[in-house]
Amino acid sequence: MDHRTAMARDLDHGQPPDGAPDEQAAQQHAPGTEPAHHAVHISIDQVSVRYGAFTAVRDVCFDVPRNAITALIGPSGCGKSTLLRTINRMNDLVPGATTTGAVTYNGEDIYAEGVDPVEVRRRIGMVFQKPNPFPKSIYDNVAFGPRLNGRKRDLDDLVEHSLRRAALWDEVKDKLAQSGLSLSGGQQQRLCIAxxxxVDPDVILMDEPCSALDPIATLRIEELMKDMASEYTIVIVTHNMQQAARVSDLTAFFTVDMDNERQERTGVLVEIDDTDTIFTNASDPRTEAYITGRFG
Amino acid sequence: MSTPTSTPTAATHENRPSLLVTSPNGRRRARISQLMTGVLLLTVLAALVPLAILLWQVISNGWGPFSWEFLTTVEPLSYRDTGGGYLAGIVGTLYMTGVAALISVPLGLAAAVYLNERPKGRYASVVRFFTDVMTGVPSVFVGLAVYALLVSGSGGLGLGFGTLAGAASLAIIMLPIVVRSSEEMLRLVPADLKQAAFGLGARQWQTTLKVTLPAAAPGLTTGVILAVARGAGETAPLILTALGAREVVLRLTGAPQADIGLLMLDGFRQPFEGGIQRAWAGGFTLILITLGLSIIARALARRSQI
Structure with missing residues (x-):
């Protein structure tokens, strides 16, 4: 199956993107004929990221389907975290970083002129490698985002709903006023998810969300992710291949491209496919070598 | 390839001597270690001795004349008379230090935020350079500069001696301390937290105001209090700006203001026992104020969460 087509990009959002090819594509596919999770939510087209003269990741193209979990795997330095951060423009915050190519969200280029990166980040949320709750109460941590957007009242329901959604409510409902830092690592990470x-995003990016957690806390987060996939589009970077195999619908394999002449290591996308296919019948020998533990 | 005599092999590993046998130069190294520990301890003591003598002098001489009356009355008309106190100076010092803090803390924090958020910003190196220079400027010169700019009528604003001029000179002395300590504290805020805020769609100012500053608050408070303590103990810049007074002055401008340090200067200059006694008590008061502020600052620093 080819996930790179722009076929159902605007199924849910009505607005066809500008440009004739996309409109044609939209007309060719009657709405509703494709399974929901095959609708393209985010499309990454020829994306490269440079830090000064150094190219971290080069010419990446793939589509992220809606309401599915897409895992990015690969050895250290293959640019998967960097690529993840292009999806909500977090790379903008790194001095000297430049992103080229297009990242399309609901048919709109998030790097287009006039797009406010802050607006992008409100729609495309992020969970980080190390749990990083603010040194505030559990309640204030969850209410932080809504308050930024000017919401001052009726936060109780939203806080409860978010904590329930992150499978944390039952553990913290009696101690919402306690510091978020008083929770265990796994609870802190679920607090960060809540x-x-x-902020009500529809995409959540997770940058190795379990790498600082023990196996049991990891399992809980993984279950949570699978549960959330019905409502959210999730893109997860992971070092843990078993994790990708367990939770994701699609897996993208990245590797490091060595340029011996220029002594440069650049991340490139090798392939992306259904997770089952990647783990049992990968088309690229490099993928198979990595999956079977021959390198990385 | 060189082959040292002690190349590890399975055979040598089996015949290791007991742990109780010291290696060849082990004894010498242990002796040098002990010696250096002793030397360093001596230097610490040498540094503490002057401080201890100073504290002892002030406490032993100042404790006697220090009293409730000293804190609540003004000086008698003559330096010959005993009794009376430094109420005017205490009010003046606290007043001027307070006004100076009101000027220097917001400015200093703003500069520190700028340096922290735009470390390679256009004016960052300029701000850093002048902050460093200001730390090194002799405080009496700060007084002179404020005299020329604010006090003097010819070439300056002509505000005359008083609280505001004194506070301005103290503010200039406190400012670089506030900037530098606050910048350090802001830098200690983990980048993770700022990333988290940006990830939730916070703008730069929202991140600074709602995440960075609150996370650094205990440390910032410590730095500010230490700067205030430093300002409270200054006398030299006040000679040309506050000038000194013997009565309680509440006016911001238009009347010379009193200061504990200035009163002490006058007291010690006169050959009369009463004035000298009060000057010792003044020194004791000043040490109480600055020591108290420092203790508060340390206590807050310990509560810091970053």
Missing amino acids: RAIA
Whole structure:
């Protein structure tokens, strides 16, 4: 199956994107004929990221389907985290970083002129590698995002809903006033997920969300992710291949391209496919070598 | 390839001597270690001795004349008379330090935020350079500069001696301390937290105001209090700006203001026992104020969460 087509990009959002090819594509596919999770939510087209003269990741193209979990795997330095951060323009915050190519969200280029990166980040939330709750109460952590947007009242329901959605409510409902830092690592990470959900994004990016957690906390987050996939589009970077195999619908394999002449290591996308296919019948020998533990 | 005599092999590993046998130069190294520990301890003591002598002098001489009356009355007309106190100076010092803090803390924090958020910003190196220079400017010169700019009528604003001029000179002395300590504290805020805020769609100012500053608050408070303590103890810049007074002055401008340090200067200059006694008590008061502020600052620093 080819996930790179722009076929159902605007199924849910009505607005066809500018440009004739996309409109044609939209007309060719009657709405509703494709399974929901195959609708393209985010499309990454020829994306490269440079830090000064150094190219971290080059010419990446793939589509992220709606309401599915897409895992990005690959060895260290293959640019998967960098690529993840292009999806909500977090790379803008790194001095000297330049992103080229297009990242399309609901048919709109998020790097287009006039697009406010802050607006992008409110729609496309992020959970980080290390749980990073603010040194505030559990309640204030979850309410932080909504308050930024000017919402001052009726936060109780939103906080409860977000904490329930992140499977944390039952553990913290009696101690909402306690510091978020008083929770265990796994709880802190679920608090960060609740905090991200509270802003009402429809995409959540997770940058190795379990790498600082023990196996049991990891399992809980993984279950949570699978549960959330019905409502959210999730893109996860992971070092843990088993995790990708367990939770994701699609897996993208990245690797490091060595340029011996220029002594440069650049991340490139090798392939992306259904997770089952990647793990059992990868088309690129590099993918198979990595999956079977021959390198990386 | 060189082959040291002690190349590890399975055979040598089996025949290791007991742990109780010291290696060849182990004894010498242990002796040098002990010696250096002793030397360093001596230097610490040498540094503490002057401080201890100073504290002892002030406490032993100042404790006697220090009293409730000293804190609540003004000086008698003559330096010969005993009794009376430094109420005017205490009010003046606290007043001027307070006004100076009101000027220097917001400015200093703003500069520190700028340096922290735009470390390579266009004016960052300029701000850093002048902050460093200002730290090194002799405080009496700060007084002179404020005299020329604010006090003097010829070439300056002509405000005359008083609280505001004194406070301005103290503010100039406190400003670089506030900037530098606050910048350090802001830098300690984990980048993770700022990333989290940006990830939730916070703008730069929202991140600074709602995440960075609150996370650094205990440390910032410590730095500010230490700067205030430093300002409270200054006398030299006040000679040309506050000038000194013997009565309580509440006016911001238009009347010379009193200061504990200035009163002490006058007291010690006169050959009369009463004035000298009060000057010792003044020194004791000043040490109480600055020491108290420092203790508060340290206590807050310990509560810091970053």
